[in-house]
Amino acid sequence: MTAVSPDAGRIWTAARGPVLIGVIILFAAVVITLLRGGGEGGSLDPRSYRPEGSHAVAALLEQNGVRVELTDNVSSVEGATLFVTHPDLIDPERLSELSRRAAATVLLAPATEVGKVEVETRQPGCPLASKAGPATTGGFVYEGEQRCYDSTLVRTGTVTTIGFGAIFTNRDLDEEGNAALALALLGQHDRLVWYLPSAADRSQQKSFTDLIPDGWKFAAWQLGIAAVVIALWRARRLGRVVPERLPVVVRAAETVEGRARLYRRSHASAHAAAVLRQAARDRLTPLLGLPHGEDPSEEIARRTSRSAGSVRTLLYDEVPVDDRGLVALADELDALENEVRKG
Known part of the structure; x- marks a missing residue:
C-alpha cells in the first residue's frame, strides 16, 4: 500500500518558505521598533528638530x-x-x-x-x-x-x-x-x-513580545491558527487500513523458477549451492532433534551408512561448482535427507 498522508519532512519542505519569510518580516519589525526607540530624532529628545522632538x-x-x-x-x-x-x-x-x-x-x-x-x-x-x-x-x-x-x-x-x-x-x-x-x-x-x-537602564525589562506592535501580534495569532488548521486538514486520518487483493497470484513454483533463472543469468552457482546446503541443514536439524545451527554430521553418520567426513563435506563444502555440479549436489542432498528420514 502507498501512504498518501504527508509526513513531517514533506510538511516542513512545503512550509519552510512561508515560515522563513515570516521570521524575516518579524525580525525586521523588531529591529525597526528598537531603532525608533532611541537616538537623535526620537520623541521628546532635546536634540531632535522633528515635530515630536524637544x-x-x-x-x-x-x-x-x-x-x-x-x-x-x-x-x-x-x-x-x-x-x-x-x-x-x-x-x-x-x-x-x-x-x-x-x-x-x-x-x-x-x-x-x-x-x-x-x-x-x-x-x-x-x-x-x-x-x-x-x-x-x-x-x-x-x-x-x-x-x-x-x-x-x-x-x-x-x-x-x-x-x-x-x-x-x-x-x-x-x-x-x-x-x-x-x-x-x-x-x-x-x-x-x-x-x-535606555535599554541598559531598564530594570523593568520589556519582554520580546512587548516590543512587537499589537497588529503584528494579531497577525501572528492568525497565521498560527491557520497553520494549525492546515496541519489538521492535511494530517487527517483516512480510515482503517484496507488490504488490497493482488491483481495476479504467483505460484510458488514460478517464484522458484524465476529465482533460479536469476542465479543462472548472474552465474551465481556457488551462491545457489550454499543456499541448497543451508536449506538441507535447516530441514535435517529438527529431524535429528538438534538445536538450530549445530553441525548434524555426527548424528547423520550414526543413523546412516555414511561417514561423518563425507556428510560434513556434502553439507559444508565451499568448493565452487558449475551448473552440472549444482544439479548433482541437489540430488545428493535429497538422497541424504531421504536416508535420514528412513533411518
Whole structure:
C-alpha cells in the first residue's frame, strides 16, 4: 500500500518558505521598533528638530540660563531638576531614590493614573500654574496635593506629574501657554537632567513580545491558527487500513523458477549451492532433534551408512561448482535427507 498522508519532512519542505519569510518580516519589525526607540530624532529628545522632538524647549531653557544635560543613565541629580520622559521603564524603587536626591522631579505620564481625559486646551485652575495660563493638557489624570488643569498636572512635594507631553514638543510649544508652562516645570533650577531611559537602564525589562506592535501580534495569532488548521486538514486520518487483493497470484513454483533463472543469468552457482546446503541443514536439524545451527554430521553418520567426513563435506563444502555440479549436489542432498528420514 502507498501512504498518501504527508509526513513531517514533506510538511516542513512545503512550509519552510512561508515560515522563513515570516521570521524575516518579524525580525525586521523588531529591529525597526528598537531603532525608533532611541537616538537623535526620537520623541521628546532635546536634540531632535522633528515635530515630536524637544529641541525648541531645550534651547529656550538654555537661553534662560538653565544647563540641559541629556542622559540615558542618571548618575548625579543633586541640586537639579530631573525630567523623566518614560518613567514606566525605570524600576519604581530606583525612580523614588532619584526623586529624593533631585531638587525637583517632573514625571511624564507614569502609569499611576486614576483616569483619562481628552487632550485639549485647559485653564490652570491652581496657583501653581496661574502664570502660565491655558495650556494643551490631558491624557492621564492623577491624584496629588496640588491639582492643575483638571488634575492632568499635579504636584506632591517636589514631584510634579503631567499626563501628556504636548507642551514639551516642537510642534505644540508655541500654542497657548505651553512654552511658559514647560519653562516653569523644567526651569525650576539652574541645572536640568533630561533623562531618556535606555535599554541598559531598564530594570523593568520589556519582554520580546512587548516590543512587537499589537497588529503584528494579531497577525501572528492568525497565521498560527491557520497553520494549525492546515496541519489538521492535511494530517487527517483516512480510515482503517484496507488490504488490497493482488491483481495476479504467483505460484510458488514460478517464484522458484524465476529465482533460479536469476542465479543462472548472474552465474551465481556457488551462491545457489550454499543456499541448497543451508536449506538441507535447516530441514535435517529438527529431524535429528538438534538445536538450530549445530553441525548434524555426527548424528547423520550414526543413523546412516555414511561417514561423518563425507556428510560434513556434502553439507559444508565451499568448493565452487558449475551448473552440472549444482544439479548433482541437489540430488545428493535429497538422497541424504531421504536416508535420514528412513533411518
